[in-house]
Amino acid sequence: MKQTAGKKQAARRFWLAVHLYLGLWLGLLLSVAGLTGSLLVFYIELDEWLNPELAVNQSSLDRQSYEMIFQSLLGAEPHRQHAWRLEIPEHPQRMITARYYKPEETEHQGFAPLLVSVDPYSGAVVAKRFWGQFAMTWLYDLHYTLLLDQGGKIAMAIVGLLLIVSLISGVYLWWPPLHKLRSALSFKKSASPERLNYDLHKTGGVYNLIVLAMLAVTGIALEIPEYINPAIGFFSPLHKPPKPESSPASNGKRISLDQAVAIAQRQFPEARLCWIETPDGEKGSYRINLRQAGEPSRRFPKTNVWIDQFSGHILAIGDPKQHTTGDSIIAWLHPLHSGEAILMPGRMLVFAAGLACPLLFVTGVIRWRHKRRNKISRRIAKKR
Numbered sequence: 560m561k562q563t564a565g566k567k568q569a570a571r572r573f574w575l576a577v578h579l580y581l582g583l584w585l586g587l588l589l590s591v592a593g594l595t596g597s598l599l600v601f602y603i604e605l606d607e608w609l610n611p612e613l614a615v616n617q618s619s620l621d622r623q624s625y626e627m628i629f630q631s632l633l634g635a636e637p638h639r640q641h642a643w644r645l646e647i648p649e650h651p652q653r654m655i656t657a658r659y660y661k662p663e664e665t666e667h668q669g670f671a672p673l674l675v676s677v678d679p680y681s682g683a684v685v686a687k688r689f690w691g692q693f694a695m696t697w698l699y700d701l702h703y704t705l706l707l708d709q710g711g712k713i714a715m716a717i718v719g720l721l722l723i724v725s726l727i728s729g730v731y732l733w734w735p736p737l738h739k740l741r742s743a744l745s746f747k748k749s750a751s752p753e754r755l756n757y758d759l760h761k762t763g764g765v766y767n768l769i770v771l772a773m774l775a776v777t778g779i780a781l782e783i784p785e786y787i788n789p790a791i792g793f794f795s796p797l798h799k800p801p802k803p804e805s806s807p808a809s810n811g812k813r814i815s816l817d818q819a820v821a822i823a824q825r826q827f828p829e830a831r832l833c834w835i836e837t838p839d840g841e842k843g844s845y846r847i848n849l850r851q852a853g854e855p856s857r858r859f860p861k862t863n864v865w866i867d868q869f870s871g872h873i874l875a876i877g878d879p880k881q882h883t884t885g886d887s888i889i890a891w892l893h894p895l896h897s898g899e900a901i902l903m904p905g906r907m908l909v910f911a912a913g914l915a916c917p918l919l920f921v922t923g924v925i926r927w928r929h930k931r932r933n934k935i936s937r938r939i940a941k942k943r
Contacts, residue, residue, distance in 0.1 A: 561761025577623035578728035586920035593922035625816035642839035760922035770912040777896040795885030803874030823847035855894040
C-alpha cells in the first residue's frame with residue numbers, strides 16, 4: 560500500500576515538474592500564439608475596421624463583371640504578367656481581393672504576395688498592399704512563423720507538441736475523485752486571492768482543454784505539412800492536384816473570366832464561387848474555385864474546375880466528394896483551426912481558447928511565485 564502511494568507521489572512530482580517548467584519556458588510563446596490566433600479569427604473584420612477605405616459603399620450601380628474587374632487590375636498594374644487570384648467574398652458589401660503571388664518587390668521573401676482591393680461595383684482599385692506590411696498579415700506571420708520563415712514553422716510545431724504535453728500533465732494534476740468533481744469545475748466561494756488565482760488557472764485549462772488540444776494538433780499539421788501529409792497519405796492515398804495546360808489557339812484570344820466562371824458553375828450549379836485564378840502565360844489555364852454545401856472551409860474550399868483559356872474546354876475537375884479520407888482530413892485542418900468549420904460558435908470557441916493562453920500563463924506564474932514564497936518562508940521558520 561505504501562509502495563503504491565509512493566509511486567503515485569513520485570508520478571505527481573514528475574508531472575508537476577513537467578507542467579511547471581513547460582509553462583515557465585513556453586508560456587510567453589503560447590501567450591503570443593494565443594492572442595494573435597484570437598485576433599486572426601476575425602482577420603477580415605479587423606482588417607476592414609483598421610482600414611475604413613475597404614468598406615464598400617454600395618450605390619445604385621450593378622456589380623462589375625469579373626472581366627471588368629480583371630481589366631481594372633491590369634490597368635492599375637500593367638507590368639504584372641503572371642497569374643492573379645481573385646477572392647470573391649460571400650458578403651456583397653466586401654471588396655474583391657486580388658492576390659499576385661510573384662511580385663518583384665518581395666521576391667526575396669518566402670511568402671509576400673501583393674494584395675489589391677477592388678470595389679466590385681465601381682471597379683475602382685481602392686488599396687494596394689504587400690503581405691506582411693500591414694497589421695493583420697504581420698500578425699498572421701507572427702502567429703504562423705514567429706516572423707522567422709521556415710525555421711519559425713518548425714519552432715511553432717515543436718511548441719504545439721509541447722502544448723499537448725502540458726495539457727496532458729495539467730489534466731493529470733487536476734483529475735479529481737468523482738465526489739469532488741463539482742468543486743474541481745467551479746470557483747470556491749469567498750476564496751482568498753491565492754485560491755481565486757488557482758481556480759482561474761484550473762477552470763481556464765479545463766474548460767478550454769478540448770479546443771486547445773484541437774488547436775495544437777491542427778496547428779502542428781498546418782505548420783509542417785511536408786511531414787504530416789505524407790504520414791496521412793501512408794494510411795489513405797492523397798489526391799494530387801492536376802497541372803493542366805491550355806492548347807495553343809490560332810487567334811490567341813482567351814475566353815473572359817465570366818465565361819470561365821459560367822462553364823465551371825454548370826458543373827456545380829449549386830456551388831458558390833469563391834476564387835478565380837487567371838492563366839499564367841499561354842499554357843496556363845483558369846482555375847475556378849467553388850464551395851459545395853457541406854465543405855468545412857468557406858474561404859478555402861476544395862471544389863475546383865480547370866478550364867482551357869482559349870477553347871473553354873474543361874481540363875480537370877477536383878470534387879472533394881470524390882476524394883479520399885486522407886484528403887478529407889487535410890481539408891478539415893484549417894477550418895477547424897480557425898473555427899469556421901462550425902461558423903460563429905466555432906470562431907468564438909477558438910477566440911476564447913486563444914485568450915485562455917495568456918490567462919493560464921499569468922495565473923500559472925502567480926501560483927508558482929506563491930508556492931515558492933511559501934516554501935522560502937517555511938525554510939526560514941525551520942532555521943529559527
